Amino acid sequence: MTSEYRRDVFQAIADPTRRKIIDLISQQPMNLKTIAEYFDISRPAISQQIKILIECGLVEVKRVGRETYCTIQPGELKKIADWAGQYAGLWEDRIDSFEKYVNKLHTKKNKKYGKFK
Amino acid sequence: MTSEYRRDVFQAIADPTRRKIIDLISQQPMNLKTIAEYFDISRPAISQQIKILIECGLVEVKRVGRETYCTIQPGELKKIADWAGQYAGLWEDRIDSFEKYVNKLHTKKNKKYGKFK
DNA sequence: ATAATTGGTAAGCGTATGCTTATATAAATA
DNA sequence: TATTTATATAAGCATACGCTTACCAATTAT
Known part of the structure; x- marks a missing residue:
């Protein structure tokens, strides 16, 4: 110390x-x-x-x-709020099933690379 | 437990x-x-x-x-973000001078005991 | 069927945590 | 000046924490 x-x-x-x-x-x-x-x-x-x-x-x-x-x-x-807040996307539309979760991740990915679709 | x-x-x-x-x-x-x-x-x-x-x-x-x-x-x-975020007001208009606070206290005190002065 | 993989639980151990009381110091008060 | 007040620090102690190894159960692979 x-x-x-x-x-x-x-x-x-x-x-x-x-x-x-x-x-x-x-x-x-x-x-x-x-x-x-x-x-x-x-x-x-x-x-x-x-x-x-x-x-x-x-x-x-x-x-x-x-x-x-x-x-x-x-x-x-603020650092704490930022850390917890980075997961905001996860509580926006709540995921309560494993399958939904995977789906959502997939959608996110599509959004990110949407212009190349 | x-x-x-x-x-x-x-x-x-x-x-x-x-x-x-x-x-x-x-x-x-x-x-x-x-x-x-x-x-x-x-x-x-x-x-x-x-x-x-x-x-x-x-x-x-x-x-x-x-x-x-x-x-x-x-x-x-989210609970964590909310807890930390409730102090957002403090980092927006930051109180960084202790003197400011003392001033404020002083004002309060004067208000409280003003009539006996 | 047997072996390997995945993971849960228990026991044990060293260290960290959060409190206590005792003691010390500096500042305000009588 | 003597006493009270506000605080800091140290020592001690019970408990919590986070890891390890050992072991067990269930599933999958050979």
């Missing part, structure tokens, strides 16, 4: 606590204490979770006096 | 191997052996990963003879 280490953002959002933190600070920046009030776990636990969110670039932190304000960095969230 | 147990889909996509499996079978249904050829890990390992993908509804399986064909179930992927 060097200094340029960047944690996998998909691994980061796997934890429901971290997703809730993201949700909270996406509405407005929040210091750690305020965030912790939304959970039943200790503040060190929250601190550790935030550290993970920082390491993968989902959260940025600014120290103001003794408080640490957390703000969201939406860029990494 | 009862029969109606459903694994967290965010946890499921946290593993890079599982994401690669998703990527492979999103292009076309594939049996386990074929999938395994894309990896350096054992077939039982792949089998276990696929089981997890089934448990969270990302993959459906069809037994044909002795082969097990895996097809993607895009519905759960």
Whole structure:
């Protein structure tokens, strides 16, 4: 784990606590204490979770006096939306049978090379 | 873990191997052996990963003879895209200045306690 | 019929994860 | 100045994770 280490953002959002933190600070920046009030776990636990969110670039932190304000960095969230969104074609017209699936793939191919048909 | 147990889909996509499996079978249904050829890990390992993908509804399986064909179930992927996509507003007009936020807070506070000032 | 192929499951193992409590530090408050 | 507050970090611990090998069942090929 060097200094340029960047944690996998998909691994980061796997934890429901971290997703809730993201949700909270996406509405407005929040210091750690305020965030912790939304959970039943200790503040060190929250601190550790935030550290993970920082390491993968989902959260940025600014120290103001003794408080640490957390703000969201939406860029990494966009990467996730893009990854899942690349399969949008699959849920447009839903495939519920193996045969249909094969058919659809075939159609796609035809579309792609349609001008050569 | 009862029969109606459903694994967290965010946890499921946290593993890079599982994401690669998703990527492979999103292009076309594939049996386990074929999938395994894309990896350096054992077939039982792949089998276990696929089981997890089934448990969270990302993959459906069809037994044909002795082969097990895996097809993607895009519905759960849409949930992920929706979750990440709900923050789209944040990356459109980005709030990158903490000062802006403090300003906003200050305004709020003044509103709240303004009459006692 | 026998052997090979495909894949599922169990046991075991090293490592990662997510929490706790204890301790330390810096900043605000009385 | 002494105390409280906000936070970070370390150590420890139980559990989850992801892989391996060993084994079994079912299907296909020889």
